[in-house]
Amino acid sequence: MKTLLKIGSLFVIAISMFLSSCAGSYYVSDQPVEPVYERPVAPYAGAIWIDGDWVWRGGTYVYVRGHWDRDRPGRRWMRGSWERTNRGYRWRRGHWQ
Numbered sequence: 001m002k003t004l005l006k007i008g009s010l011f012v013i014a015i016s017m018f019l020s021s022c023a024g025s026y027y028v029s030d031q032p033v034e035p036v037y038e039r040p041v042a043p044y045a046g047a048i049w050i051d052g053d054w055v056w057r058g059g060t061y062v063y064v065r066g067h068w069d070r071d072r073p074g075r076r077w078m079r080g081s082w083e084r085t086n087r088g089y090r091w092r093r094g095h096w097q
Helices: 002-022
Strands: 047-050 053-057 060-064 067-070 081-085 088-092
Antiparallel strands (some): 047 067, 053 060, 081 088
């Protein structure tokens, strides 16, 4: 039974990794304009700001506001950016490096 649960868990992890790797492969003809809003005050010492991100929903990119996250020693947040290609613009999501 435990082996079956481990295999099931690995399957779920593999599928989620596959789906997340597909994210950001959508193209639009015009780069969307990022909304302007005030960054809230840090909720605790050592919190770092993660910039907003664009996600593909309903056939278009939708902006998701930034948020505070815990620092990850030895890593840094790489902000997402728009990439212009011959197919149009595509969003390259932010990530920890």
